Amino acid sequence: MDIQTIVNQVMEELQKEGQIRNSPIVKESAETKESKVRNINYEKINQVGVEQPANREEIEKVQSITPARIGIGHTGTRMKTKNYLEFRIDHAAAQDAVFKDVSDDLLKELKLPVLFSKSETMDQYLMDLDSGRQLNETSRKWAAENLPKNKQVQIIVSDGLSSTGVEANIKDLLPALVQGLTSKNITIGDPVFIKRSRVWIQDDLASIVNCDCVISLIGERPGLATAKSISAYLIYQPNEDTVEADRTVISNIHEGGVPPVEAGAHLADLIEVILKHKASGVKLAQLK
Amino acid sequence: MFTCTLKNETYQFHSIADVLAKASEEKSGDKMAGIAARSSLERMAAKVVLSEITLKEIYENPVIAYETDEVTRIIYDDLNLFIYKDIANWSVGELRNYILSHGTSTSDLFRISRGLTSEMISAAAKLMSSIDLVMASQKIRPTAHCNTTIGEPGRLAFRCQPNHPIDNPEGILASMKEGLSYGSGDAVIGVNPNNDSVESVSRILHMTHDFIQKWDIPTQNCVLAHVTTQIQALKKGAPIALMFQSLAGTQAANDDFGVSKEIIDEAFQLMATQGTSTGPNQLYFETGQGSEVSLDAHLGIDMQTLEARTYGYARHWKPFMVNNVSGFIGPETIYDGKQVIRADLEDLFMGKMHGLPMGIAPTYTNHMQADQNDQEIAGMLTALAGANFYMGVPGGDDVMLSYQDTSYHDDASLREMLGLRPLREFEIWLVNMGIMENGKLTERAGDLSIFK
Numbered sequence: 001m002d003i004q005t006i007v008n009q010v011m012e013e014l015q016k017e018g019q020i021r022n023s024p025i026v027k028e029s030a031e032t033k034e035s036k037v038r039n040i041n042y043e044k045i046n047q048v049g050v051e052q053p054a055n056r057e058e059i060e061k062v063q064s065i066t067p068a069r070i071g072i073g074h075t076g077t078r079m080k081t082k083n084y085l086e087f088r089i090d091h092a093a094a095q096d097a098v099f100k101d102v103s104d105d106l107l108k109e110l111k112l113p114v115l116f117s118k119s120e121t122m123d124q125y126l127m128d129l130d131s132g133r134q135l136n137e138t139s140r141k142w143a144a145e146n147l148p149k150n151k152q153v154q155i156i157v158s159d160g161l162s163s164t165g166v167e168a169n170i171k172d173l174l175p176a177l178v179q180g181l182t183s184k185n186i187t188i189g190d191p192v193f194i195k196r197s198r199v200w201i202q203d204d205l206a207s208i209v210n211c212d213c214v215i216s217l218i219g220e221r222p223g224l225a226t227a228k229s230i231s232a233y234l235i236y237q238p239n240e241d242t243v244e245a246d247r248t249v250i251s252n253i254h255e256g257g258v259p260p261v262e263a264g265a266h267l268a269d270l271i272e273v274i275l276k277h278k279a280s281g282v283k284l285a286q287l288k
Numbered sequence: 289m290f291t292c293t294l295k296n297e298t299y300q301f302h303s304i305a306d307v308l309a310k311a312s313e314e315k316s317g318d319k320m321a322g323i324a325a326r327s328s329l330e331r332m333a334a335k336v337v338l339s340e341i342t343l344k345e346i347y348e349n350p351v352i353a354y355e356t357d358e359v360t361r362i363i364y365d366d367l368n369l370f371i372y373k374d375i376a377n378w379s380v381g382e383l384r385n386y387i388l389s390h391g392t393s394t395s396d397l398f399r400i401s402r403g404l405t406s407e408m409i410s411a412a413a414k415l416m417s418s419i420d421l422v423m424a425s426q427k428i429r430p431t432a433h434c435n436t437t438i439g440e441p442g443r444l445a446f447r448c449q450p451n452h453p454i455d456n457p458e459g460i461l462a463s464m465k466e467g468l469s470y471g472s473g474d475a476v477i478g479v480n481p482n483n484d485s486v487e488s489v490s491r492i493l494h495m496t497h498d499f500i501q502k503w504d505i506p507t508q509n510c511v512l513a514h515v516t517t518q519i520q521a522l523k524k525g526a527p528i529a530l531m532f533q534s535l536a537g538t539q540a541a542n543d544d545f546g547v548s549k550e551i552i553d554e555a556f557q558l559m560a561t562q563g564t565s566t567g568p569n570q571l572y573f574e575t576g577q578g579s580e581v582s583l584d585a586h587l588g589i590d591m592q593t594l595e596a597r598t599y600g601y602a603r604h605w606k607p608f609m610v611n612n613v614s615g616f617i618g619p620e621t622i623y624d625g626k627q628v629i630r631a632d633l634e635d636l637f638m639g640k641m642h643g644l645p646m647g648i649a650p651t652y653t654n655h656m657q658a659d660q661n662d663q664e665i666a667g668m669l670t671a672l673a674g675a676n677f678y679m680g681v682p683g684g685d686d687v688m689l690s691y692q693d694t695s696y697h698d699d700a701s702l703r704e705m706l707g708l709r710p711l712r713e714f715e716i717w718l719v720n721m722g723i724m725e726n727g728k729l730t731e732r733a734g735d736l737s738i739f740k
Binding site for chain 1: 316319320450451452453454456458459460462463466470482484485486514516517543544545546582583584618619620623653654655659660682683684685686687688689690691692695697700701704729731733734735736737738740
């Protein structure tokens with residue numbers, strides 16, 4: 001046992017004793033009981049949970065390079081209480097992230113026009129995929145009348161399954177992407193935000209604005225490690241024969257994955273390649 | 289056209305596909321497709337009709353035409369007609385009774401398996417309850433060999449799944465060591481890459497291969513990129529022991545996945561001549577109810593039947609592992625914990641009935657109504673039913689794919705509660721490493737820093 005572990009154990013013992021001494025078990029009036037608040041402040045701290053590891057420093061080091069739940073140790077074959085609760089808390093947060101909306105302030109700040117899919121409620125959006133894959137009639141009409149046509153690239157921001165992801169990344173990602181494309185003399189239509197939308201809605205909008213390449217920046221379904229991740233889906237000239245494998249995907253765009261600014265530059269390069277080869281997805285991978 | 293009068297009400301079904309769809313237990317994907325039963329009694333009427341339909345009727349009416357669908361063609365071309373003709377006059381109800389009977393042995397089941405189309409197997413499962421599915425699944429133990437032998441009685445294997453959000457090699461390596469230190473990794477060490485490029489995939493293949501060589505681990509490596517990427521990596525000399533691809537139950541969905549018979553044939557051939565493993569089983573497939581409906585490629589067929597057809601397609605290439613991931617998509621296909629548990633039990637039975645070495649990933653995503661408790665129930669039930677393997681994910685949380693799956697802890701627990709051992713060769717390695725003794729993890733287990 002190393003010194004640190006011993007010190008920790010002693011400290012824990014002392015704390016326990018202190019609690020026992022201070023606890024007014026006897027003759028406590030109802031009044032004081034109510035006024036006593038036991039405040040528990042939950043904080044997630046990465047700790048080595050392995051008992052007597054062969055190399056504690058090694059575990060600490062690798063814990064810092066992956067968000068995966070490693071080096072957590074076990075009791076019997078099960079997780080320790082702390083890690084079990086952490087997992088359940090992160091799951092609860094992820095569930096909540098699905099049902100929040102992207103804030104109007106952010107959309108105003110980015111000057112993104114807001115279009116709508118055919119999904120009228122979150123429930124419809126989750127259970128009826130088609131409703132999130134097409135623009136509603138008002139939005140189609142608006143797009144046809146107001147968006148610039150025949151540009152090389154159309155950018156779409158979609159809430160997808162994580163409004164948190166859009167809020168955390170788009171402010172950095174979108175300008176980086178636009179700047180990257182502009183510096184390559186690639187023409188871009190007006191970026192738009194589409195509420196309650198899925199990836200395939202890009203085919204719908206591409207047909208209206210007649211672009212060569214359409215890119216969707218879309219909130220990924222939230223994970224436990226992060227609820228803030230978005231993906232980019234790109235496709236060259238989608239049509240009725242388009243299949244899923246025709247799309248190129250870059251996932252895990254967030255601070256702990258591919259950082260948004262870096263992703264913007266990378267996506268601009270990727271679009272240049274797609275335009276050059278006039279293909280995306282598996283077709284592009286085979287051409288390269 | 290079929291009709292059934294039940295409790296003074298007459299129900300009509302316009303085809304076998306319609307009967308199959310309406311006889312399914314409730315699932316949100318079938319509802320979204322507009323093919324599910326509209327009431328509980330209509331579902332029962334469909335089950336009654338299905339129990340009377342003969343295997344011959346099903347054979348003569350494939351749910352998707354032979355001429356237009358490659359999956360149907362493989363299922364029919366691979367069928368043993370001699371065995372089929374022996375049982376062609378059975379009704380689906382009789383087939384269910386035969387499967388569950390004490391008089392029917394494991395080898396009897398393997399034999400009729402060769403004469404059953406996927407639709408027949410799906411039909412039988414629709415007449416089975418949870419315990420029916422477990423009892424039947426326990427009887428069927430398909431085995432396969434790559435570098436290790438999977439599926440032997442008394443043994444349970446795991447895929448160590450050490451994913452990292454941006455494929456950081458050190459991060460992958462750390463999660464891999466963690467998994468191995470819990471005894472997970474005898475099925476395969478399989479990494480889902482974030483970056484699907486040939487260079488990046490090859491890098492991970494080399495890294496995992498080198499680690500396996502260095503520590504002399506009896507297992508196989510795999511990087512779960514698109515099969516065409518893996519083929520290119522293999523042609524450029526990357527070491528692959530097991531090649532992966534996701535499959536679906538209609539040609540239209542497989543087109544969406546970018547796969548076909550021709551491509552998988554090439555993968556099969558290349559692995560036989562250039563793969564690093566012994567074989568003969570060198571492919572790893574993933575499947576799951578709902579992929580066709582989420583790709584709008586279901587052609588009006590229910591999710592469970594399409595899943596069965598995926599197995600009929602998969603068995604053509606004699607895979608080492610078929611992993612079922614039915615909860616992976618979301619609430620639009622599988623709504624809640626109850627539907628996941630049902631799908632997992634159905635899929636395990638249907639896969640085994642096709643003679644496939646099945647594993648189950650009792651997964652859930654964060655936008656569906658399921659949680660860890662549901663997942664653990666599905667894990668225990670399918671382990672009881674004799675699944676060959678599960679995934680192993682650090683702390684049950686896949687930080688790249690953003691979903692939950694069985695943890696290294698769950699893996700160790702499933703083995704311990706059912707008295708199951710790791711795969712033979714791998715158990716010897718674990719004992720030599722001081723990680724396991726007498727089938728139980730030692731004090732040394734769960735410490736990734738033992739790999740220096």
